[in-house]
Amino acid sequence: MTPDARIATAAELLDSILDGQPAEQVLTGWARRSRFAGSKDRAAIRDHVFDALRCRRSYALLGGGMTGRGLMFGQLLAQGRAPEEAFTGQGHAPAQLTEDETAALRRDVEAALAEAPAPVAGDMPDWIWPLLTEALGADAARAAALLRQRAPVFLRVNTARGDLETARASLLRDGIETQEHPLSPTALEVTSGARQVARSTAYETGLVELQDAASQALSDALPLRNGMTILDYCAGGGGKTLAMAAHVQARITAHDANPGRLSDLPARAARAGVDVAIARQPKGPFDLVLCDVPCSGSGAWRRSPEGKWALTTDALADLNRTQDEILQKAAALTAQDGVLAYATCSLFRAENEDRIAKFLSETKGWVLDFDRRWLPQMGGDGFYLACLRRG
Numbered sequence: 447m448t449p450d451a452r453i454a455t456a457a458e459l460l461d462s463i464l465d466g467q468p469a470e471q472v473l474t475g476w477a478r479r480s481r482f483a484g485s486k487d488r489a490a491i492r493d494h495v496f497d498a499l500r501c502r503r504s505y506a507l508l509g510g511g512m513t514g515r516g517l518m519f520g521q522l523l524a525q526g527r528a529p530e531e532a533f534t535g536q537g538h539a540p541a542q543l544t545e546d547e548t549a550a551l552r553r554d555v556e557a558a559l560a561e562a563p564a565p566v567a568g569d570m571p572d573w574i575w576p577l578l579t580e581a582l583g584a585d586a587a588r589a590a591a592l593l594r595q596r597a598p599v600f601l602r603v604n605t606a607r608g609d610l611e612t613a614r615a616s617l618l619r620d621g622i623e624t625q626e627h628p629l630s631p632t633a634l635e636v637t638s639g640a641r642q643v644a645r646s647t648a649y650e651t652g653l654v655e656l657q658d659a660a661s662q663a664l665s666d667a668l669p670l671r672n673g674m675t676i677l678d679y680c681a682g683g684g685g686k687t688l689a690m691a692a693h694v695q696a697r698i699t700a701h702d703a704n705p706g707r708l709s710d711l712p713a714r715a716a717r718a719g720v721d722v723a724i725a726r727q728p729k730g731p732f733d734l735v736l737c738d739v740p741c742s743g744s745g746a747w748r749r750s751p752e753g754k755w756a757l758t759t760d761a762l763a764d765l766n767r768t769q770d771e772i773l774q775k776a777a778a779l780t781a782q783d784g785v786l787a788y789a790t791c792s793l794f795r796a797e798n799e800d801r802i803a804k805f806l807s808e809t810k811g812w813v814l815d816f817d818r819r820w821l822p823q824m825g826g827d828g829f830y831l832a833c834l835r836r837g
């Protein structure tokens with residue numbers, strides 16, 4: 447496919463996504479129907495689509511409309527290109543701009559964004575902007591700007607299998623260049639060859655796992671010690687379970703309300719060379735219970751940009767109820783002198799400090815040991831961790 451044909455396809459797929467179809471489903475369906483497209487075409491179209499979803503409001507402003515074509519005009523303008531260069535109507539390139547489309551463009555990109563309301567320039571729904579500024583103050587605009595960008599690829603070196611230098615050398619032999627990252631001593635940022643990671647020897651032998659650097663930093667911050675019993679109450683795919691298992695010699699149990707989410711964990715644990723038990727109904731007490739609760743995912747919206755447009759006040763209130771319930775259940779499973787750790791990948795107080803304040807006000811005998819947040823400006827996704835103990 448030519449670069450312009452990829453833009454034409456991205457504009458069509460974006461129309462289906464704007465109509466409400468999930469982006470992954472739209473991209474996979476297109477790839478199945480389009481056997482002529484190679485892996486580079488699929489990757490380029492995916493990049494166009496996800497970039498446009500991250501920057502939906504600002505691109506619609508620049509491109510003159512919330513349509514697939516409007517978003518792709520906006521993307522080109524933001525990249526300093528004139529839409530007419532790609533929309534030529536020749537071969538498989540998208541149709542030329544109509545007069546109305548041409549008139550609606552904002553070619554003065556910097557001025558257009560400078561005078562746009564903050565949530566438009568920052569690519570956030572209006573109702574979310576106050577949540578962001580309330581939580582982050584002066585850091586809100588920078589965090590929003592970073593969520594408009596593609597996420598770096600991070601690896602966690604599994605120190606149960608080897609050290610950083612061994613991992614970097616192995617990755618390099620497979621054409622993958624990395625650099626260390628200050629967020630965590632086990633984090634490597636992939637600087638080239640990211641698409642080879644899943645086929646690399648280091649990945650296949652469990653020497654590295656894909657895991658965001660701030661997610662690793664969160665595991666580093668947990669008060670883990672050898673010999674303790676740990677329950678990962680919302681283990682999901684097991685990212686944090688495996689990170690904890692690499693840190694300490696401990697008896698680790700993984701649980702999730704949706705057992706299907708745990709299905710890959712036994713194979714991942716075997717690959718990583720660590721033991722993890724799975725419990726449908728965990729029986730406490732545990733020395734440390736981690737609840738990495740379901741949340742808006744706002745700290746990771748650069749990876750899942752559809753989430754920021756899909757979130758509603760009702761959905762956030764539902765999440766808050768689930769978060770409160772999980773905290774109560776997890777507290778009941780925590781040993782008398784144990785640690786209850788609450789984590790989200792959200793930037794909002796409503797899912798972080800407010801949940802902890804509610805728990806502490808309603809549940810006698812608990813105190814906050816410490817809490818900590820990681821912002822996108824530190825390089826990884828946004829995360830929050832609070833560690834509680836009985837006081």
Ligand SMILES: C[S@@+](CC[C@H](N)C(=O)[O-])C[C@H]1O[C@@H](n2cnc3c(N)ncnc32)[C@H](O)[C@@H]1O
Nearest residue numbers: 680681682683684685686702703704738739740
């Ligand atoms: C943020 S994800 C966990 C991610 C995982 N810890 C990791 O690092 O890969 C939240 C998980 O909580 C699970 N969950 C939702 N409601 C739950 C509940 N009431 N009790 C336990 N787990 C729940 C979801 O199925 C989901 O897998």
